[in-house]
Structures are given as structure tokens and as C-alpha cells.
Amino acid sequence: MFNTTKALVLREVRYKEADRMLTLFTSTDGKITAKARGALRKGSKTAAATQQLTYGEMTLFGNRGKWTVNEASVIEPFSGLRTDIADFALGCYFAECLEALSVEDQPDAALLQLGLNSLYALSKKMYPPRHIKAAFELRLMCLAGYEPNLSACAVCGSEAPEEPILSLADGHISCRRCRNAGSTVQLDTESLEAMRYIVSAPAKQLFSFRLSDGALNRLSAAAEQYLLTQTERRFGTLDYWKSVK
Numbered sequence: 305m306f307n308t309t310k311a312l313v314l315r316e317v318r319y320k321e322a323d324r325m326l327t328l329f330t331s332t333d334g335k336i337t338a339k340a341r342g343a344l345r346k347g348s349k350t351a352a353a354t355q356q357l358t359y360g361e362m363t364l365f366g367n368r369g370k371w372t373v374n375e376a377s378v379i380e381p382f383s384g385l386r387t388d389i390a391d392f393a394l395g396c397y398f399a400e401c402l403e404a405l406s407v408e409d410q411p412d413a414a415l416l417q418l419g420l421n422s423l424y425a426l427s428k429k430m431y432p433p434r435h436i437k438a439a440f441e442l443r444l445m446c447l448a449g450y451e452p453n454l455s456a457c458a459v460c461g462s463e464a465p466e467e468p469i470l471s472l473a474d475g476h477i478s479c480r481r482c483r484n485a486g487s488t489v490q491l492d493t494e495s496l497e498a499m500r501y502i503v504s505a506p507a508k509q510l511f512s513f514r515l516s517d518g519a520l521n522r523l524s525a526a527a528e529q530y531l532l533t534q535t536e537r538r539f540g541t542l543d544y545w546k547s548v549k
């Protein structure tokens with residue numbers, strides 16, 4: 305069975321002498337594993353489009369649940385990521401997040417679009433990396449079913465909580481004086497407004513917000529800590545990005 309699909313390469317591992325084992329986020333089948341035979345051989349026609357963090361069109365052959373890449377051409381190489389080790393590392397973190405929060409064999413157009421838009425913004429240096437990272441993380445959590453409730457203080461109901469804090473395990477906000485036990489991240493009015501924007505903005509305008517440096521620091525901490533707390537795991541690519549940025 306042949307299937308032509310668009311696919312983002314989330315992960316690429318060398319296999320045997322010249323093959324690549326790929327984790328792909330495809331438009332038709334969601335997250336799948338596929339083998340690209342001979343992709344590392346000189347002159348291979350599938351070499352370019354089967355590289356990590358490349359978006360391409362692929363013809364896949366499926367047999368008893370196993371996929372092989374027959375043809376592959378590049379749609380978007382995200383070239384800007386390949387000349388900057390820190391931006392490439394951050395792109396790999398986005399890919400690891402997408403892999404962790406997507407479901408095998410289940411197409412998810414919104415999740416794929418978020419990944420592509422974030423890699424594009426990073427590649428074109430449209431915003432500072434941590435601005436893109438925070439918006440990606442928070443929006444990803446919303447799409448994956450972990451949307452925090454940012455509307456009002458969970459204790460007193462105030463829609464403009466005083467010295468707002470985000471409760472990481474419960475995913476709600478409260479005023480500092482209303483806080484309960486548990487891990488929290490301190491926000492401020494500006495970073496809370498940005499979070500509210502990110503959870504509800506149209507996909508194409510996700511990054512179109514402005515923040516002072518201090519507020520961006522708080523937003524960054526909140527988005528990252530929230531993702532790590534809710535997923536209950538570590539991301540090797542995140543540690544790596546922090547070591548090279």
C-alpha cells in the first residue's frame with residue numbers, strides 16, 4: 305500500500321550501514337516510524353528530505369504496519385536552524401515535545417501546524433528564541449489537553465488576581481495571598497496577559513505579542529515548568545539546548 309503524505313522529521317537515527325530510522329509527524333497518519341533505506345548513501349534521492357527537522361513530501365510504502373520511504377522531496381528545510389547550534393538544539397526540543405505529546409497513527413493538523421509555525425519562526429529569527437519557545441510550550445499543552453485555567457483566581461474568583469501565581473500541578477492561577485500548597489511560578493499582570501493571549505490566539509498570530517524582559521522571564525519559567533510538571537518527564541534536548549545557548 306502506497307501513501308503520499310507531507311511529513312516533518314521529528315527524529316532521525318542511523319540504522320545499519322546507510323539506512324535511517326525516522327520518527328515522522330505526517331499529515332495523513334500522525335506520528336509514525338518509517339525506514340529510509342540507503343538514505344545515507346552518496347547520491348541518495350531521499351537524503352535531503354529525511355534529515356532531522358525537515359518538512360517534505362514523501363511516498364511511503366506500508367506493509368503490515370511497517371513503513372518504508374520510497375520517495376521524498378523537501379518542502380521546507382528550515383535552513384536558518386542549520387547554521388546556529390542553539391537554534392537547531394531548540395528545534396530538536398520542539399520535535400521531542402511533539403513526539404511526546406502526539407498519539408501514534410492519529411493525524412493532528414493543529415499540532416503539526418504548531419510545530420511547523422514554531423520551527424519557521426525560529427528559523428527565520430522572527431522573535432527571540434525564548435519568546436517562540438514559551439508560546440510553543442503553552443500552546444502545545446493546550447492542544448494536547450492540558451490547557452491551564454487562566455480566567456480567574458481559583459480561590460477568590462478575581463479576574464485580575466493580585467501578584468498572580470500559576471499552580472503547576474493543578475494548572476490554575478490564584479492571587480499570591482490566596483495560594484494553596486504545591487509548586488507554583490510567580491507571574492505578573494503582563495505575563496498573565498501573554499499567557500491568556502497564547503491559549504486563545506488564532507494559530508497564525510500565536511507569536512504576535514510583546515513583553516518586557518522581566519515579564520518574558522516569568523512567562524518562560526511558567527511555560528517550561530508547566531510542561532515539565534504536567535508531562536512528568538525530562539527532555540534531553542532541553543538540557544542540551546540550555547548547555548549550548
Ligand SMILES: [Zn+2]
Nearest residue numbers: 457460479482
Ligand atoms: Zn484570589
